Amino acid sequence: MKKLSLFIIGFMILGVSACRKVTNEYYTTPNQTIYTTVAANSWVKSSNAGNETYSADIKFANTDIYQNGFDGVLVYLSYDGGTDNTNSTWEPIPQTYEGLSYSYIVTQQKITIQVQPSSGTGSFTNAPGAVRAKVVMILSDL
Numbered sequence: 001m002k003k004l005s006l007f008i009i010g011f012m013i014l015g016v017s018a019c020r021k022v023t024n025e026y027y028t029t030p031n032q033t034i035y036t037t038v039a040a041n042s043w044v045k046s047s048n049a050g051n052e053t054y055s056a057d058i059k060f061a062n063t064d065i066y067q068n069g070f071d072g073v074l075v076y077l078s079y080d081g082g083t084d085n086t087n088s089t090w091e092p093i094p095q096t097y098e099g100l101s102y103s104y105i106v107t108q109q110k111i112t113i114q115v116q117p118s119s120g121t122g123s124f125t126n127a128p129g130a131v132r133a134k135v136v137m138i139l140s141d142l
Contacts (some may be wrong), residue, residue, distance in 0.1 A: 029088040032137045040130040052123045053114065058111040058133060070140040073106045073114065075113065090134055100128070111135060 012142050036058055076090035079097070091131040093113070094103040101118045109127055 008014065018121060034135045034137070035134070036133050038131050038133055040127070043115070043127050045124075045127065054115045054124065054128050056113050056128075058113065058135060060109055060111075072138040072140070073104075073111065074136040074138065075104045075111060076134040076136070077113075078134070090103060 038056045038058065042056045044056065046053050046055065075093050077093055078088040080089050082111050091097060094101070096102070096118045101116045102113065103116075104113045113133070116133050117124070
């Protein structure tokens with residue numbers, strides 16, 4: 001009887017104290033990357049108090065899912081003239097490159113890239129030429 005009692009108690013201890021594996025499920029929200037070319041003729045010149053600015057728009061397609069209030073956008077430019085996205089050199093903006101200050105503004109429908117003299121005042125000798133752009137939309141999981 002003692003052996004049977006010990007067997008039942010031992011079995012109950014093993015059954016009650018059995019290990020339970022706890023797993024956490026992590027979900028990754030995928031980012032979206034868009035490659036485009038800003039044509040040389042798409043730059044528009046404006047002047048405000050002696051400060052010249054060139055701007056060009058990159059419009060979002062209807063298939064691009066972007067929420068301006070929640071998601072993030074990174075913009076990179078490539079000046080090396082290549083058409084191969086994997087072998088191009090990408091420079092993040094905002095930045096200053098060859099005396100010009102590059103920045104961007106994001107709205108729900110487009111990205112506006114702005115180019116100004118890095119001194120803050122002055123004029124351009126030449127308009128910006130064609131440039132490759134890489135836009136990374138970082139979707140937020142709210």
